[in-house]
Amino acid sequence: MDDGSVILKTRPVSEPVALLAPPAPERKAWKRQRLAAVLSPIILIVGWTLLSRSGWFPAEIVVPPEVLWKTFVTYWSNGQLPDHLTGSLGRLFGGYLIGAGIGIALGTLMGVSKQAEAYVLPGFHIMRQLPTVALIPAFIMIFGVGETVKLVLVAKATALPVALAAFQGVKGIPRTWLDVARIHRIPALTQFTHVIVPASLPVLVQGLRTALARSWMVLVAAELLVADSGIGQMMEWGRQTFRLDLVLIGVVITGLIGFTLDKGFRALERLLTRGSRRQEA
Amino acid sequence: MAFETPSPTAKLSIQSLSKNYVIDQKALRVLLNIDLDVHEGEFVSIVGRSGCGKSTLLRLVSGLENDYSGTIQLDGKVINAPSLDRGMIFQDPSLLPWMTVRENVAFALVNQNIPKAEKDKRVLDLIDLVGLKGFESAYPKELSGGMAQRAAIARALVSQPKVLLLDEPLGALDALTRLRLQNELQRIWLQHRMTMIMVTHDVEEAVYLGDRVVIMDPEPGRIRRIVDVPLPHPRDRASPVLHAIRDEVLKDLTNGVVI
Amino acid sequence: MNTAVLTDIRPTTGDRITKFALGLRGFVIPVLALVAWQLASQQGAVQAYVFVPLDGVFKSLIEHFADGEIPINWLASLGRTASGFAIGGLLGVSLGALMATFRPVDVLVNPIYQAVRQVPLLGYIPLISLWFGNGEPSKLLIISLAAFYPTVLNTYEGLKHIDARHVAVGRIFLASRWQTFRHIVLPGALPSVFTGLMQAVAFTWLSSVGSELFFNPGPGLGNMMANGQAAFRMEVVLLAVIIIGVTGYVTNLIVSKIADRVLRWRNVR
Numbered sequence: 001m002d003d004g005s006v007i008l009k010t011r012p013v014s015e016p017v018a019l020l021a022p023p024a025p026e027r028k029a030w031k032r033q034r035l036a037a038v039l040s041p042i043i044l045i046v047g048w049t050l051l052s053r054s055g056w057f058p059a060e061i062v063v064p065p066e067v068l069w070k071t072f073v074t075y076w077s078n079g080q081l082p083d084h085l086t087g088s089l090g091r092l093f094g095g096y097l098i099g100a101g102i103g104i105a106l107g108t109l110m111g112v113s114k115q116a117e118a119y120v121l122p123g124f125h126i127m128r129q130l131p132t133v134a135l136i137p138a139f140i141m142i143f144g145v146g147e148t149v150k151l152v153l154v155a156k157a158t159a160l161p162v163a164l165a166a167f168q169g170v171k172g173i174p175r176t177w178l179d180v181a182r183i184h185r186i187p188a189l190t191q192f193t194h195v196i197v198p199a200s201l202p203v204l205v206q207g208l209r210t211a212l213a214r215s216w217m218v219l220v221a222a223e224l225l226v227a228d229s230g231i232g233q234m235m236e237w238g239r240q241t242f243r244l245d246l247v248l249i250g251v252v253i254t255g256l257i258g259f260t261l262d263k264g265f266r267a268l269e270r271l272l273t274r275g276s277r278r279q280e281a
Numbered sequence: 282m283a284f285e286t287p288s289p290t291a292k293l294s295i296q297s298l299s300k301n302y303v304i305d306q307k308a309l310r311v312l313l314n315i316d317l318d319v320h321e322g323e324f325v326s327i328v329g330r331s332g333c334g335k336s337t338l339l340r341l342v343s344g345l346e347n348d349y350s351g352t353i354q355l356d357g358k359v360i361n362a363p364s365l366d367r368g369m370i371f372q373d374p375s376l377l378p379w380m381t382v383r384e385n386v387a388f389a390l391v392n393q394n395i396p397k398a399e400k401d402k403r404v405l406d407l408i409d410l411v412g413l414k415g416f417e418s419a420y421p422k423e424l425s426g427g428m429a430q431r432a433a434i435a436r437a438l439v440s441q442p443k444v445l446l447l448d449e450p451l452g453a454l455d456a457l458t459r460l461r462l463q464n465e466l467q468r469i470w471l472q473h474r475m476t477m478i479m480v481t482h483d484v485e486e487a488v489y490l491g492d493r494v495v496i497m498d499p500e501p502g503r504i505r506r507i508v509d510v511p512l513p514h515p516r517d518r519a520s521p522v523l524h525a526i527r528d529e530v531l532k533d534l535t536n537g538v539v540i
Numbered sequence: 541m542n543t544a545v546l547t548d549i550r551p552t553t554g555d556r557i558t559k560f561a562l563g564l565r566g567f568v569i570p571v572l573a574l575v576a577w578q579l580a581s582q583q584g585a586v587q588a589y590v591f592v593p594l595d596g597v598f599k600s601l602i603e604h605f606a607d608g609e610i611p612i613n614w615l616a617s618l619g620r621t622a623s624g625f626a627i628g629g630l631l632g633v634s635l636g637a638l639m640a641t642f643r644p645v646d647v648l649v650n651p652i653y654q655a656v657r658q659v660p661l662l663g664y665i666p667l668i669s670l671w672f673g674n675g676e677p678s679k680l681l682i683i684s685l686a687a688f689y690p691t692v693l694n695t696y697e698g699l700k701h702i703d704a705r706h707v708a709v710g711r712i713f714l715a716s717r718w719q720t721f722r723h724i725v726l727p728g729a730l731p732s733v734f735t736g737l738m739q740a741v742a743f744t745w746l747s748s749v750g751s752e753l754f755f756n757p758g759p760g761l762g763n764m765m766a767n768g769q770a771a772f773r774m775e776v777v778l779l780a781v782i783i784i785g786v787t788g789y790v791t792n793l794i795v796s797k798i799a800d801r802v803l804r805w806r807n808v809r
Contacts, residue, residue, distance in 0.1 A: 377706055378806070380804050388713060391713055391719050392713065392719060420804070420805040422806070501733070
């Protein structure tokens with residue numbers, strides 16, 4: 001979403017304070033908040049239903065919820081929706097794995113070797129200035145309209161933030177930790193597996209998560225422009241044939257996938273960075 | 282024996298003060314039955330192990346916290362909210378990073394009806410007093426730890442408080458800066474003769490600056506003993522009396538526990 | 541230690557030249573890539589379609605600057621970005637502040653904001669296209685949303701995480717509510733608000749180009765790329781990419797300079 005760099009956000013020791021309102025009793029407020037968290041979506045759905053019943057808009061523009069549900073069930077049971085889903089997710093994970101692999105390798109290399117950093121980093125900064133979405137037309141011309149171009153776009157969208165995160169992760173390791181390893185004459189390989197990898201992991205994982213969200217956006221955009229399957233293509237087809245129900249289902253599914261990927265990754269992040277967080281506490 | 286006979290009227294009077302915190306629905310006793318009278322112009326040091334509630338005591342006197350039982354009175358008036366007649370200095374200088382030294386010091390008068398010219402004069406005088414002349418337009422990030430604490434002292438004094446509360450004011454400074462600022466504090470105190478109450482971990486500092494040293498016990502926080510330091514100010518660090526008192530306080534504080 | 545050792549530490553002219561020469565290492569890979577591109581263009585007519593010769597790109601730059609194609613599209617994209625930034629940024633900061641200040645607003649709006657934000661921005665394009673058409677309003681909506689998301693979030697976070705010590709300072713000196721807001725809350729939240737605005741700048745520029753790619757009518761760099769792709773004129777597409785990159789870089793630079801100036805009190809390590 002931003003310019004591709006992963007900046008470790010640290011806040012000064014602070015606590016949220018109720019500023020302009022007197023502090024309410026915590027527990028009660030929390031309960032109310034839980035209630036409201038489900039309240040506003042309910043209001044939204046009820047409002048949508050009423051709007052679709054009001055007759056102010058044609059049903060093609062404000063699709064009634066029951067029509068949406070019917071379309072969803074039809075497209076799910078006839079296998080079209082699952083096909084689009086597997087198509088999109090397959091591309092996403094394929095491109096993501098390639099990109100993350102390249103990113104981790106290059107980023108770590110730049111982190112441990114001053115030479116590699118000097119040769120590669122400036123080129124990286126140039127590439128960072130080119131938003132992936134803006135590269136779609138050029139990549140289509142180079143790689144054609146098949147599967148390759150989507151894999152390349154996703155890989156590109158992944159590799160840059162991951163490489164920078166890996167780089168910053170390694171660079172951010174306190175000098176003293178490496179000095180300790182050297183004083184104790186730890187072999188280079190052990191240093192790498194026991195100091196560098198675990199110490200840079202939290203930053204790297206954060207970068208991997210940002211990259212996943214960004215490549216999902218790039219893939220949806222690419223599928224809108226050039227694809228014969230996938231959620232993006234389904235939405236684009238819905239647009240061309242004026243099937244707003246399909247478009248809306250696509251939007252909801254896109255959001256759900258983004259949400260699930262992010263939540264899943266956060267769970268993974270907690271699991272992987274247990275050690276470093278315990279130390280902070 | 283004291284350098285100056287303290288005024289007979291108690292300036293700050295604390296009587297059977299107790300304070301509980303509620304954590305996970307369990308009451309935690311932080312302070313229990315504190316009785317303490319601080320006289321006008323007196324310098325009182327408070328020492329004690331971590332968790333003895335000495336900082337909480339200071340926050341209660343400042344009025345930042347007002348949920349307690351017992352009484353805290355300043356000149357006979359009950360304390361239950363912050364007021365400009367009690368200045369406060371924390372271990373962290375707590376300067377506002379977006380204000381220059383001058384603006385930070387002036388912020389203490391933000392809600393005061395004082396003519397601008399007089400405000401400016403008071404601010405500059407205090408910056409001068411704490412030895413920060415020339416750094417009026419510096420931002421806190423450009424100051425060293427000692428300089429930042431000087432600015433915080435100026436800010437606490439500019440509203441001309443009757444009592445100055447110091448919560449480990451020099452705790453975060455290096456040893457040399459610390460010694461220098463102890464002398465500065467003493468100089469300012471002698472010049473202004475205001476009442477000062479200082480919480481510290483450093484027994485030497487407590488004895489060197491205080492007319493009396495209050496020793497507190499933890500869990501629940503209560504006063505164990507009050508030691509008089511009957512030496513005139515400014516004091517000589519090498520004074521054998523001072524060292525004897527320091528050793529006594531230290532012994533009492535550690536109470537045979539090996540540290 | 542003697543003074544001779546101390547003076548030796550200062551960089552000499554020779555050191556500076558060495559440093560400069562070492563800095564050149566960063567250009568090795570980009571230059572190699574350009575050479576490879578140029579070589580590829582000379583392999584034959586088919587390759588030259590995709591890997592247009594670099595001198596062709598340069599010639600086309602001069603040409604399209606002169607015939608106004610580049611300035612027109614460039615200014616159109618910039619103008620669109622600026623309007624979207626202004627609209628979305630203003631609304632975003634306002635909503636973020638409202639959410640941070642008034643609990644009912646927070647409680648009602650936050651879940652919807654979080655839900656809406658889960659959908660990748662460009663994923664809304666088909667929906668917006670059907671509801672609002674393919675014209676200027678649709679583009680502006682996308683770009684405004686791009687500014688809106690990060691500013692809401694960062695304004696909210698900034699206002700919610702004011703340092704408790706700074707608030708205590710305000711209480712000690714009996715600052716009124718307005719004074720607390722003016723002197724403590726507002727400057728305290730400013731760095732975070734600026735973070736949001738800086739993300740918004742980068743993100744609006746990207747979605748400006750993106751929306752132009754999808755909503756074709758009207759001038760814009762995205763549109764220029766789409767047309768170049770349709771006509772299979774790689775040099776036009778490449779030019780647009782380069783201009784997009786340079787513009788993004790320069791605007792980022794300007795905004796961070798402004799941030800450094802406004803937040804000059806900030807301790808950046």
